[in-house]
């Protein structure tokens with residue numbers, strides 16, 4: 001079964017999906033075995049690998065190590081073309097549709113084609129929507145784009161709908177890694193109401209309550225990075 005059909009099947013069966021985000025830039029190679037062992041014992045269903053700024057070659061080595069210790073699907077969540085590696089199972093082919101920088105709407109994608117052609121990666125076209133959160137995020141800085149205002153819900157909904165109409169297979173609502181607040185449940189549910197494709201939500205989720213709130217509002221797959229990085233007990237707390 002493909003990664004995408006598994007995500008869709010999980011939604012039909014009301015299974016909640018959770019991706020742990022590993023940023024190769026912040027992760028030492030010799031800690032991977034311990035991290036992945038904890039992920040295997042947790043409720044996580046996917047591992048995402050990526051970061052806004054990662055040195056060339058580092059992602060490949062980290063993904064190789066992750067794959068050694070898990071059978072969970074490993075999906076690239078790349079900040080740049082240099083993070084593409086055939087060692088993973090799939091790739092979020094992200095179009096930053098909240099921004100107006102052509103490089104992140106189509107430019108990087110064209111650049112990546114010859115690299116992707118040499119891989120077996122499952123490509124998942126994803127409309128990536130950055131929502132303002134009170135502080136500047138790495139995505140904002142690196143992509144040189146502005147996030148959408150969280151007070152203009154209709155604009156966020158219309159952006160997600162436009163992504164779906166363009167043929168995206170997934171929509172990802174992003175508050176930014178380490179965001180002060182997660183995306184508000186009202187925004188998640190407003191977007192979910194108009195979508196018939198899976199909805200990913202991430203950024204700033206640090207507690208089981210916030211995780212549950214995101215699912216309740218309509219998130220199909222939640223992404224958590226910082227909470228796992230800063231609190232190893234977070235894995236255990238999610239089971240309680």
Ligand code: 1GP
Nearest residue numbers: 177178202203204225226
């Ligand atoms: C960032 O959505 C992800 O791209 C995860 O964010 O690190 O805040 O969990 P956190």
